[in-house]
Amino acid sequence: MKKLLCMLLIPALCLLSASCTQFLPQGRVNEHNARLTVRFLDVGQGDSILLESGDEFVLIDAGERDYGDEVLAYIESCGADELKYMIATHPHSDHIGGLRTVLDGIDVEHFISAETDCETYTWLKVLRAVDQQKFPSVEARAGSTYSFGNASFTILAPLYDYDEDYNNASIVIKVTCGFISFLLTGDAERESEYDMLEAGENLSADVLKCGHHGSSSSSSDKLLKAVNPSFAVVSCGKGNDYGHPHRETVRKLKALGCPMLRTDEMGTVTAYTDGVTLSFSSEKQDLSAYTYTVGDPKNSPDALNYIGNKNSRVFHFSDCGGVQSMSERNKVTFENRGDAVKAGYTPCAACKP
Numbered sequence: 015m016k017k018l019l020c021m022l023l024i025p026a027l028c029l030l031s032a033s034c035t036q037f038l039p040q041g042r043v044n045e046h047n048a049r050l051t052v053r054f055l056d057v058g059q060g061d062s063i064l065l066e067s068g069d070e071f072v073l074i075d076a077g078e079r080d081y082g083d084e085v086l087a088y089i090e091s092c093g094a095d096e097l098k099y100m101i102a103t104h105p106h107s108d109h110i111g112g113l114r115t116v117l118d119g120i121d122v123e124h125f126i127s128a129e130t131d132c133e134t135y136t137w138l139k140v141l142r143a144v145d146q147q148k149f150p151s152v153e154a155r156a157g158s159t160y161s162f163g164n165a166s167f168t169i170l171a172p173l174y175d176y177d178e179d180y181n182n183a184s185i186v187i188k189v190t191c192g193f194i195s196f197l198l199t200g201d202a203e204r205e206s207e208y209d210m211l212e213a214g215e216n217l218s219a220d221v222l223k224c225g226h227h228g229s230s231s232s233s234s235d236k237l238l239k240a241v242n243p244s245f246a247v248v249s250c251g252k253g254n255d256y257g258h259p260h261r262e263t264v265r266k267l268k269a270l271g272c273p274m275l276r277t278d279e280m281g282t283v284t285a286y287t288d289g290v291t292l293s294f295s296s297e298k299q300d301l302s303a304y305t306y307t308v309g310d311p312k313n314s315p316d317a318l319n320y321i322g323n324k325n326s327r328v329f330h331f332s333d334c335g336g337v338q339s340m341s342e343r344n345k346v347t348f349e350n351r352g353d354a355v356k357a358g359y360t361p362c363a364a365c366k367p
């Protein structure tokens with residue numbers, strides 16, 4: 015009995031500490047103590063993300079058609095016998111091609127897609143498979159929140175009708191578990207990003223799945239500033255024809271000190287969180303160094319100051335290469351961007367603070 019009490023007390027204490035503002039580093043989270051697991055599947059040049067919390071699963075996209083069997087087998091290998099939600103972000107084949115095979119192979123409770131008049135063969139086949147299974151098909155509405163296990167997700171976009179601009183019509187969701195959140199943007203590009211910003215949506219997240227496979231048409235400066243991610247994930251194929259991720263995106267994330275986790279280099283990338291701490295693993299690379307705890311002073315956004323050069327009157331993010339080569343006596347620290355601009359400093363062209 016005593017032992018049982020202890021087992022009950024430990025999670026209760028964890029919850030208690032999570033409700034306070036001070037957090038202690040809690041070590042790594044893995045498949046045993048995670049309350050939310052987010053798997054970015056390696057489906058070559060495409061997207062497929064599997065969310066798991068409690069015993070409930072959500073699938074977002076399933077890569078090209080050729081990956082359908084692999085995605086289905088992967089979902090089953092994670093112990094899922096049904097999906098609470100299946101989300102089709104937008105009707106491009108690198109996202110929805112594999113969904114039909116998954117629909118044929120596993121029970122789905124709700125199918126979520128954005129309104130579209132797309133009539134491609136692949137998309138119509140997906141819709142027909144949904145119709146045949148007769149489960150509710152839900153039209154994505156910005157502001158709607160759905161829960162699964164200990165986590166939930168809120169639909170942030172699309173906010174408008176983007177006609178045949180299917181990338182910008184992508185469903186964007188923010189997944190939250192405790193204090194940790196993920197922004198998953200499908201192929202949304204600058205237009206949708208600006209619309210979300212203009213609508214005043216809270217886009218801040220610990221992990222950003224970069225829009226459109228890391229294309230420079232997504233991950234705008236304004237979006238990155240609003241999201242302020244600690245980690246970025248790019249889902250793309252090795253040596254893909256589009257040059258994804260684009261150099262601009264790589265550079266911007268580097269300037270933010272935000273590690274980029276790429277499925278083309280790492281294979282499937284998995285994030286585990288207990289709601290306070292975030293850890294990663296991947297198929298091909300050891301990601302044990304990437305552990306992040308909310309409230310840990312070293313993760314505080316204030317840790318990233320703006321450093322100006324008294325001689326050149328240029329200011330940088332504190333982790334820009336330009337700061338490393340700057341002599342100590344030329345350095346001046348600004349607490350925020352506004353102060354640097356007010357003092358007459360201009361932003362560095364490389365780190366774009």
Ligand SMILES: [Zn+2]
Pocket residue numbers: 104106180181201
């Ligand atoms: Zn697309």
Ligand SMILES: [Zn+2]
Pocket residue numbers: 060061106108109201226227
């Ligand atoms: Zn795509």
